[in-house]
Amino acid sequence: MSGSTTRMTMIEAIRTAHDLAMERDDKVVVFGEDVGYFGGVFRCTAGLQKKYGSHRCFDAPINESGIVGAAIGMSTYGLKPVVEIQFADYVYPAYDQIVSEAARMRHRSGGQFTCPMVIRMPTGGGIFGGQTHSQSPEALFTHVSGLKVVVPSSPYDAKGLLLSAIDDPDPVIFLEPKRLYNGPFDGHHDRPVTPWKNHPLGEVPDGYETIPLGKAAIRREGSEVTILAYGTMVYVAEAAAKETGIDAEIIDLRTLLPLDIEAITESVKKTGRCVVIHEATRTSGFGAELSATVQEACFYHLEAPVLRVTGWDTPYPHAQEWAYFPGPDRVGRALREVMED
Amino acid sequence: MSGSTTRMTMIEAIRTAHDLAMERDDKVVVFGEDVGYFGGVFRCTAGLQKKYGSHRCFDAPINESGIVGAAIGMSTYGLKPVVEIQFADYVYPAYDQIVSEAARMRHRSGGQFTCPMVIRMPTGGGIFGGQTHSQSPEALFTHVSGLKVVVPSSPYDAKGLLLSAIDDPDPVIFLEPKRLYNGPFDGHHDRPVTPWKNHPLGEVPDGYETIPLGKAAIRREGSEVTILAYGTMVYVAEAAAKETGIDAEIIDLRTLLPLDIEAITESVKKTGRCVVIHEATRTSGFGAELSATVQEACFYHLEAPVLRVTGWDTPYPHAQEWAYFPGPDRVGRALREVMED
Amino acid sequence: MPDSKPLKLRIPEPGCRPGDQPDFSDFVIPRAGEARRPDVDAPAADIRDMAFSIVRVINKKGEAVGPWADALDADALRDGLRHMMTLRIFDERMLTAQRQGKTSFYMQHLGEEAVSCAFRMALEDGDMNFPTYRQAGLLIAGDYPLVDMMNQIYSNSKDPLKGRQLPIMYSSKEHGFFTISGNLGTQYIQAVGWAMASAIAGDTRIASAWIGDGATAESDFYSAMVFASTYNAPVILNIVNNQWAISTFQGFARGNAVTFAERGHGFGIPSLRVDGNDYLAVHAVAKWAAERARSGHGPTLIEHVTYRAGGHSTSDDPSAYRAKDEVSAWPLGDPIDRLKRHLIAIGEWSEERHTQAQAEIADTVRKAQKEAEKNGTLGSGSHPSPSAMFDDVYAEMPPHLRAQRQAGGH
Amino acid sequence: MPDSKPLKLRIPEPGCRPGDQPDFSDFVIPRAGEARRPDVDAPAADIRDMAFSIVRVINKKGEAVGPWADALDADALRDGLRHMMTLRIFDERMLTAQRQGKTSFYMQHLGEEAVSCAFRMALEDGDMNFPTYRQAGLLIAGDYPLVDMMNQIYSNSKDPLKGRQLPIMYSSKEHGFFTISGNLGTQYIQAVGWAMASAIAGDTRIASAWIGDGATAESDFYSAMVFASTYNAPVILNIVNNQWAISTFQGFARGNAVTFAERGHGFGIPSLRVDGNDYLAVHAVAKWAAERARSGHGPTLIEHVTYRAGGHSTSDDPSAYRAKDEVSAWPLGDPIDRLKRHLIAIGEWSEERHTQAQAEIADTVRKAQKEAEKNGTLGSGSHPSPSAMFDDVYAEMPPHLRAQRQAGGH
Ligand SMILES: Cc1ncc(C[n+]2csc(CCOP(=O)(O)OP(=O)(O)O)c2C)c(N)n1
Ligand SMILES: Cc1ncc(C[n+]2csc(CCOP(=O)(O)OP(=O)(O)O)c2C)c(N)n1
């Protein structure tokens, strides 16, 4: 970190990244539902319309495939659209445009038309949002070649990764764990959350500093087991390691596609054990890919099966939210289980 | 197989299943693009409109989300719609209706509203269809709780499984490997295909005989390695086993969700080795789930890593179709690799 | 094109924003009684004008006037008033309950009560509504128990939806109220499918679809229009234009069109607008559309012109994006006041009876709330068990889910 | 409702099916020259009638008549004729090539040549088309090399798309021809987005979107209409109504509307119909719409009324679902014949010159084909390397893809 820094929330970090990108490059345009005048239901784009005018930051009709489709057209023109889907749960209407179009444009046109664009969306549960304000659809994007998929877990990462995403020549799905917007959340829902201003990762460089896509971060060094996590689950992993006293190495993947296989392999070869965690439903979740990859790459180093701790294969419930959410207890149990083997 | 049988193609088997289901239950209605008067671009519904009238089998506007959305409404009314998506590549516009609606209806309504319906679609490549007539999107459905996902690999299975799917109280995604419609295809594209009339699985019972969802079939017993496959890849597996001389046990999964974990576990525990194959792109493909599941359930029996042989993480190309398609050579190489370990 | 001027993007702007003086002067409001009443078999082309007018019945003096003023006797009107008052009091109490932490979330109907309450009375039992989150009047006017609504809102042990759904996402098949989706618009094409099914089955029941002004921009709205038009489905397609979609004024969804009802043109679907704050007008138009559907004349599109007088939800504070006085400047008035004035005007109601009714209803709602809270609230008391989360994913629980339930210890 | 009759589903039926006598008698065709020509700034409401009429210029005698008959001199007309003839001969040769196994698939334009050929001449270089698979005339009239088209069709070593795309799914940014998608409709909203971008950038370039009658039913069509209407995007929204969508007649997509142009009503988008088999009419209407867009008047919807005289694709045999004589009964004639007759009528062409041109063009196409086949065909000769499959998935190949390419031995 060179130069000055400011303490801020993840929302402020995202807003700042937009601001810097828009200031730097007038090709960057920002739009989405309630994104313009109001600045977004989570306020991630507040102030941008006022500063850059309503042709650079504007509201959109409630039509997610329209928003993404129009953004695709804009990106093939030469602009760099950054669009917000109000909740990740509402991205499915845009799925065709993302999968069949944005992801394939460069390939199918022999490189003539490209889609440098970012599709941001709040993801994950823990806010009593019920099944349509809580989903984590990352695995539906990691299966799609041509996309990049990013999940920041702190204000620091959010800013640096979003700047990289906006600068990337390819379409980036940017999933913002909404439970982290105001502070790191470790799954202990009955305890107060530390605000970002009291967490080191809430310290964000003021300038245009990027974090490269495709590179994981080691959040905790450890020797006994590797935990692969991203987003909210990074803090759950920390809590579980602390509570079990198991010396876990915690890798925050940051980018799911392309995945930092090197960092993962190195760690698992060292620890010989691996637990994979995420909030999304289990079957065919991104944990499956992680587990498969780890055992392919580290089979002869593994002393226990790679375990997955995930959301259940049910819709995200309202009242039973904490029974669904894979909190520190469930993660702790898995850590103990692999250590027994 | 009790009673009489007839030799037929997979197309005829599918048509016959529709016919029997419509005859048996006038709640079964069939519609989709070109499905009515013409009988479908692959002719899977030919003759049904004539036999059952245009209110039971009819054409639809070209709007996949409309087709699925209307079918959902019909199923909550009490009908049993069976709809065709002309190619699996065109299902994405309907993804929201499938994921957010059909799959969640029973759960979110406390069991008041349910969606007994079948969404059929031709899947897979090998017909020089390019990127939009070749895709295998099964993993995008196996991640969605509330859905069932079925992939038949023969006329025999297609009929029995489709009858079960239509009778099922929950929404079923029914993926028909179009490369198998007229005969089993083992990936040797330069050799002529055996027509179904010369293959034992082309022999189909005439009556209403179902094959249960959720049960795999062992296509070849073997002792050295377990191959998990479905659809077209079952025949590729057979070819690879034959060509390598490796005594592989080939499991045809038939239903991907819910998965027959018991059959898989039993086999892998016996053989100690496992190769997972599919045509879809590799990252976050259904093979990831299979690999993860196998190593979780059979870790202490595995003598080699579970390997995946899949399509590459690229769009399905036109001219390079056979370089993309995971044929017997690529599968054979994986078999040899796990046997070396 | 060297002589072309640079192009410019048009960004729609609402009439006023915070700090501005509200101004509805370019909102054309026909007088009550002015709109004609076509036959139910009138083809779409013959009633084109009605997409630009507004059917209104109750005039400023509280009289019911014109060709749409016919249907309801005094008892029915008093029922209607009671339904709307119940909904408003219910909303108030639940807003408070949310603030008290008894639930996570709530959405109110303030100013829009007439739309769903009056509409419900034009349907038959067995008809199916596909509502959004702002038509609880369909339940209240259909005599769905308030306690059950609250049980759902509280996600308590008697929640008919077993704690799974967000508060107010009711479902009651028995009361013709389809399970609400959090995903905007999806229900619209489903309603058309349900109506098609009724026609396929040779049934006589019809469907009603509901959507907000903002959500008309969603693709499912279009799918519904295409399918309803093509198959002549027996469905009523309702648009509740309450002027706002969270912070976004209706101009973003409407675009260059003059009204939302206009969307029906181009599909050959008869389309009209109704004063959504006029109980009598909504009821009359709904009856007309239902008769059309039931007698084989197919779909009707109705734009209910109303105003969202409250916040979008308990998560929303409208003062950030709309002028404070816009509510009071809204020219179509308050639906409860208007029906009350009408009843008084025809000598069937009085201020005293109103005050008394108000007290009685408040009491009923309070009692229901007490009753519901016995079953717990989200904040405390008993809840549906975690194991309920694993039920109803499928008709029969598959082995992997059973294993997960066990692993979770439920 | 004990007195209600059972409901029935309406299933649209085409005028004729195999075995029937084709009958276009209820297809209302205005006389050439009859349609008025509004000012380019005419608001949508003022030209409503034009969605129910058809702009036609060339009459039965081959004369160009009426207010839309102005723009083109004899050289331009001869160019137009040559473009259409080239497209037709190109189609014929490629159909044969497909039958010979030189490629996997082909789609022809028979009977629809005027639409894309004439339209292209109304655009400026730099404008961007978002075509479907049936507008190759945009390339041919834009002087894109036939050899490059064939290289793509053959997936050979010089295929600009490196063997990745299905034959005829061309792409040429330089020639204002957006990469064709196999997924129907997706390009429509992208075109609007591109046009919005041009407006955001203060550019003067405009976009044109293309869609078939059948594909108008797709949701992306609606998204495009909503966004174009809301943001007043400089885009021309073309619907090519060739009466069929594979085996499905246009009634399924159109539903209860009378025309496809009607869809524009309700969005405040000026909408008109044009005789798609009349080169002059298409050109004039396209010019008008382009001028509208470029001068800030926003989107125009154009329904090109034409007929798909051939099969849907090489995988299709229309005799299974439509009457054999429907082609010859089609009342708007053949676009090449009609322009040829017009040129002869004005003394600028002759049967002899036509025969000669026919031979010359056939020769040009034959030569291009020879040239292209030097680079290989799908059936034989050289191809793009398998490694090309791994390029362009991303701007930079990520490690996992590199590993896969190596594992594949490429
Ligand atoms: C598919 C989808 N996109 C976005 C949202 C978020 N959202 C919830 S309500 C709302 C505004 C809807 O406005 P309108 O349709 O006018 O209904 P109103 O709230 O005014 O009744 C939005 C954008 C959603 N629920 N679903
Ligand atoms: C999303 C999608 N659904 C279905 C198809 C299959 N399909 C290809 S062309 C076609 C018919 C299109 O008809 P129309 O739009 O009228 O165009 P035309 O072929 O007549 O030019 C269909 C259904 C597709 N390509 N994409």
Ligand SMILES: [Mg+2]
């Ligand atoms: Mg609204």
Ligand SMILES: [Mg+2]
């Ligand atoms: Mg067509």
